[in-house]
Amino acid sequence: MKATLKRTACVALGLLALAAPASAHHSASMFDRTKPTTLTGVVKAFNWVNPHCSIIFVADGTGETWNVESTSPGVLTRSGWTKRSLNPGDKIEITLAPIRTGGPAGLSLEIKNVTTGETLKRAV
Amino acid sequence: MAGAVSTMGRLSLGAIFALGLAASAVAAPARVGANSPALQQQWRAIANLPDWSGIWDPDRANEAKQLRENKPPWNAAAQKVIDFQQKELVEGRPTLVLWGCFPHGHPTWMMINHNVMEIIFSPGRVTMLGEVDGNRMRRIFTDGRKHPEDPDLTFHGHSIGHWEGDTLVVDTVGVAPQAPIAQSEAIGLSNNGDMHVVERIRLTDENTLEDIITITAPKVFTKPWTTTSYFKRLRGPQYDIVEGQCVRGDYEEGVDKDGYATFVAGPERVNGGVVPIGKK
Secondary structure, eight states: OHHHHHHHHHHHHHHHHHHOOOOSOOOSTTBOTTSOEEEEEEEEEEEOOSSOOEEEEEETTTOOEEEEEOOOHHHHHHTTOOTTSSOTTOEEEEEEEEBTTOSSEEEEEEEEETTTTEEEOOOO | OHHHHHHHHHSOHHHHHHHHHHHHHHHOOOOTTOOOHHHHHHHHHHTTSOOOOSEEEEOHHHHHHHHHHOOOOBOHHHHHHHHHHHHHHHTTOOOOSSOTTOOOOTTHHHHSOOSOEEEEEETTEEEEEEOHHHHOEEEEEOSSOOOOSSOOOBSSOEEEEEEETTEEEEEEEOBOTTSEEESSSSSEEEOOSOOEEEEEEEEEETTEEEEEEEEEOTTTBSSOEEEEEEEEEEOSGGGOOOOOOGGGGGEEEEEOTTSOEEEEEOOOBGGGSSSBTTOO
16 A cells, blocks of 8 residues: 555656646757757747747758747847748748757747748847 | 795896806816825926836846856855856756746846836836736835835845935845846856845936846855846837746647637746757
């Protein structure tokens, strides 16, 4: 009985850890700004949400799905972006700081929406 | 009474109308909610305060400069943790100083914020309305009150202020020990209690607001420490504050079992960011 309780507690704690929300304002040092990388691709989703917007796109050539972080909707709004600045299906050219652990993720530095001709970067 | 009726009978309708108007002008009941003369005087006095209107954008280059050049007097134990955080930062594993969507708290909100705020003057109060973390705000009481003797401990503490010329001097106590003193999102520690913060806030030019912040934190500092934050003024509706909601990024749009719009848990993220854990 005791062992079962212990096991149940462990499982419960494990689930809690998995479910624990992680969002917060964080440093961007997990991204390597010394290696800016420019890629082209097609937007899959543009998440216009606090505290960090994100751009999901499929890279040309490799076909990999990239998950790229940006800053908050407030900061981007003051830089001239809107929730419509990127739309699923738009072709983009994106310069990003890749995540240090490797893989298709990074921090957005500048995006050219080839479909609309708009260049998007943080302006304030 | 009969005489009055008889007198009324001799008056023309027009005269009665005119009398009625005059009576309503003289004997109108007091307007409900009208400002008292004393309060009207306080509102007029606000016109003589400096112009802090507009949107104030934190000077992030200065935040980086403070981090580089103005080291807090951490005590030996605290310095060890800070040194570890610095090492982790360089190696690309930043410590999550702000976590769980708890507020930045005071004075970190004034020191490492990346989002704007506006400042509202009203009788007896200066109110800072922010964008970050659920549109956090600070209430600074300027009505001459003292701090409570045993304040509830909160992330922003209890702030009282007074004007010295065009400088607002703010004194804050009652900050929760868990509120961080942070120089970046990855470098900082809980103040651990008994913190006292004094700020001197003024315009240094038409569009620059300066906040000189002196922090006494006996549990983590060896002596008081002073740092300075700057805010640049933005004017125009394109810069307005928007809703800031820290926890939103943990969720994705969805519907509940009855078909109503809701948010559903999203994937766990790397260090509070948008990058899902374990996805390479």
